[in-house]
Amino acid sequence: MIEWIIGAALLAGGLFGTGKTKRPDTSPAPGPRQDFPAKVTEWRSLWEPTVDRSRWIPKSMASRIVARFPPPQRPFSWSGGDRFEQELLTEFAAHNVAYLAQQKERLKPFFDTVERNPLTDDQMDGCICMDDAVQIVAAAGSGKTSTMVARVGYALHEGLVKPDQILVLAFNRAVAEELQSRINARLAGLDGVDAVTVKTFNAFGLSVIGKATGRKPSLAEWAEPGRDGTMIVEIIDDLRSSDDKFRHDWDLFRTVFGRDIGSWNEPAQANAYRDGRRGILTANGEIVKSEEERMIADWLFYHGVRYEYERPYEHDTATEHHRQYRPDFFYPEIDLYHEHFALDEKGQAPAHFGGDYLGGVH
Structure with missing residues (x-):
């Protein structure tokens, strides 16, 4: 907008001026636009030495740079450091993507042998990503323990921290003992691995209190197992x-x-029988086919959402080979059908389902 205003003012001067011809001065005059790139270059030279590009760059680095080294003000702009911070986040994210690929290739022998089975891509990501805080969401049996062991090994192998700076926490004693055993066994070739601390949350908390106060406390009586x-x-x-x-x-x-919905690949255990229909009883008194449908129906019921279970579809779909289509849920107040498919993350149906279930889904 500011360029348009300046251009309009010059044009008006030509239209309504004295009519005298004056050659414009084409020599570039120093101004905020010409100075800005130089200021950005100078600004980058101040903080660049603080960034180690041979390692993973954590997200917080962008905000720390902007806070410690205030960026130059953009000409004709009201945006401050926020835009610079976003640009740095984008720049560092691109670096981390390249770094991730580089480390996977360089350390393939390590990741293939650190545990009994070679680590998957996701597990390697969990080891290499050294951000300020990393949350890994994984299902039971997917290799969380292997990832924790390998992450400790990666940090020591790459010299990112000293062994006595690593704390591994577990929820119960059995898991803590397994972690300790596997770290000692699988990382035996790394110097100082014995100094890695592996404890339960309770044991670590008690040790901190004991060290800080000189008196290790006892757990409350009710905190003992079984009580x-x-x-x-x-x-x-x-x-x-x-x-x-x-x-x-x-x-x-x-x-x-909080109610168990059972395993996806096992038939549901019926708990009710009504009007010739056997299945799972809902809070609203219907009989549904699965615990998953029961959970949906109960959520709707307790939130006061009106619904009809397996109401016949509004269009006639019955043929010689197929019955009338009955979607699982219908919401009359918004005229919406809701179908719940029993498919896993790969789009497959349970093995015990008979007929062409996937064909019906399509």
Whole structure:
């Protein structure tokens, strides 16, 4: 917009001026636009030595650079450091993608042998990514323990930290002991691996308190295995009586989400029979085919959402070989059908399903 205003002013001068011809001065006059690239170059020279491009660059580096080295103000712009920070995030993300590929190729022998089986791509990502905080979401049996062992090994192999700077935490003693055993066995060739600390959350907390106060505390009696259930129930009851939101969330969890829906590849165990139909009973009194459908129906019921289960589709689809289509849920207030398919993440149906289920899905 500012360029348009300047151009319009020059044009107006030519149209309504004195009529005298004056050759324009074509020599570039120094101004904010000409100076800005030089200022950016100078700014980058200040912070560039603080970035180690031979390693993973954490996301927080962008905000730290902008805070420590205020960037130059863009001409005719009201955007401050936020835009510079976003550009740095993009630049560092591109570096990390290239670095990830480089490390996978360079350290393939390490990742192939650090555990009994070669690490997968996702597991290698979990080892190499050294951001400020890394969350890895994985299913049971998918190799979380192997990833933790390999991540410790990667950090030591690459000299990123000293062994006594590594703390590995587990929820229970059995897992902590397994981690300790596998770290000692699989990383035996790395110097100082014995100094890596592996503990449960409880044991680590007690050790910190003991070191800070000089007196290691005892666990509360109710925290001992086998006695914690009663206290947890009391805590929940206290919260339900004092916090309306907690009571709502807890009751929803207890009645809907906290109920076991079974395994995807195993037939559902019927718990009700009505009007010639055997299946799973919902909170609204219907009989549905699976625990997954029961969870959906119960969620709708407890949230006051009107629905009809397996109402016949509004168009006639019955043929010589196929019955009338009945979508799982219909929401009359918004005229919407909702079909729940029993497919896994690969789009496959359980083996015990008979007929052409995938054909029906399509």
